[in-house]
Amino acid sequence: MKKLLLFLIIPVLSFGQVGFSFITSESASIKNLFIKPVGQGANKPVMIIDKDGDIIFSENLGMKGWDWKVNLNNHITYYDRQENSWHVVDSLFNTVDTVFAQNGYTADNHDFLALPNGNYVLFCYDNQIFPMDALVNGGDPNAIVEGLIIQELNSDHEVIFQWESWDHFNITDNTYLDLTSNNLQFIHTNAIDIDYDGHFLISSRNLDEITKIHRTSGDIIWRWGGSQNQFEFINDYPFTHQHCIKSLGDNKYLLFDNGNFSSNYTGNPDVSRAVEYELDLDAMTATKTWEFIHPDSLFSPSISSVQRLDNGNTLVNFGNLSLLDRGAVITEVNPENEIVFEIELDPPSNGNSGNVYCANKFDWFFDQSIVGCNNTNACNFNINVINNDMNCFFPGDSCELFVSGELVSGILDANCECVLNNTYIKETTNNRKLLYQVDLLGKDDQQQLLQLNIYDDGSVEKKYTIK
Known part of the structure; x- marks a missing residue:
């Protein structure tokens, strides 16, 4: 059984190692912040930070910990990059399930849904040899082309739905790639969500596209953004290389627009933003209803995330600011775009990583009722304790x-x-x-x-x- 170890000491030591600046206000959400630094640095613990900026949990999980969050089943989930699996963790930090992709595929590390009914939703990259010379002049006859597999598993890890991009996307949908290359990553899906009507939403960075997929038939319901866009953008320019699609219900959607090609539309330097839209499925329009661009005009060309909080605020993670020689900036803003909470990690240095893939706030913490000292030789031994917190x-x-x-x-x-x-x-x-x-x-x-x-x-x- 895995234990909740070093609960008291690691937060203090990790604070000095990771390093961040912090501001808050009474208008900020009181929920705990869940983050994990990512990148080349060795010091990349999963962390929980409270509303006062105190690290209340920190543990370096090595190759584990990507996409550290509380999932829809009220359990923590994270990805293990060594065994290519998803771990499901309870309130005592015990792994209660380990989920692998099925049918010979390898689970991807970007996103994972653990549903309240016990089902799991994950996706995989499916690289296959494709004769690109039959598609374009000068194409490689043995090109490696990336496909996408979506799987929904039941609680016994049996596949109850599988979707394959080969039946729905064309390589030429990506207008950025050199189609004569020998390696074509033309989709790069990075997020999945369930819409208000139960169907799937996926964000595909390299297509600049949000796609809605029927959950049982697998048919594409609509395509939004990119070369196959079916909607007219109202009061806005198209998002590019986006992350983190979130359904807000009633055809309203929130996403992080990395804005890698925003300069093509604005004439200004590329800038990242959180942006909310409302879709009209009769008029086939996508109307921008809200956006947040940081006062520093931050540009995060990769990773990053956004979350609408239940107090009406929005948490925006500008996850990769290495081009600006800055660590990730995680900002909570109210509906008037006033900053009410912000953490900025120190820039990457001395083996530390200043980037953050995703950041979320949750009203969740480990069960402390049976966590304490269970060493019978200790002065504060407690017979009721199950998990030793090393504070004997x-x-x-x-x-x-x-x-x-x-x-x-x-x-x-x-x-x-x-x-x-x-x-x-x-x-x-x-x-x-x-x-x-x-x-x-x-x-x-x-x-x-x-x-x-x-x-x-x-x-x-x-x-x-x-x-």
């Missing part, structure tokens, strides 16, 4: 007690009593500087009984105050 304290650990009305340092003796021990105090406090004094949630609070003192030499002391 033992005889020999430092503590604090009141003597003549003053709080002084002591040590836990063999009976777990806090007693004076001047020799111990002298040895453990010499030539050290106290950096942090935090409570069980990693917050600066000196009123708690159990505290962690973190020093500049890397040592950590647990102190228990007896009042």
